[in-house]
Amino acid sequence: MKILILSGDYVEDYEIYAPLKALEMLGVDVHVVCPDKKAGDKIQTSLHFMDGWQTYTEAPGHPFELT
Secondary structure (H helix, E strand, O other): OEEEEEOOOOEEHHHHHHHHHHHHHOOOEEEEEOOOOOOOOEEEEEEEEEOOOOOEEEEEEEEEEOO
């Protein structure tokens, strides 16, 4: 089985890594693409830390290589 994940620059880190790794563990062939990018390019992810009920801090996550 093959799955294509559509992503964008500065995607939430866990929104890309969690499904990718879970599907890979099941033996699924997963490809991740981003508009205006090609395989091998990297996109920046982001991390969000909840500071309270309605506030959060945004920080750079990991660079993610597109397949």
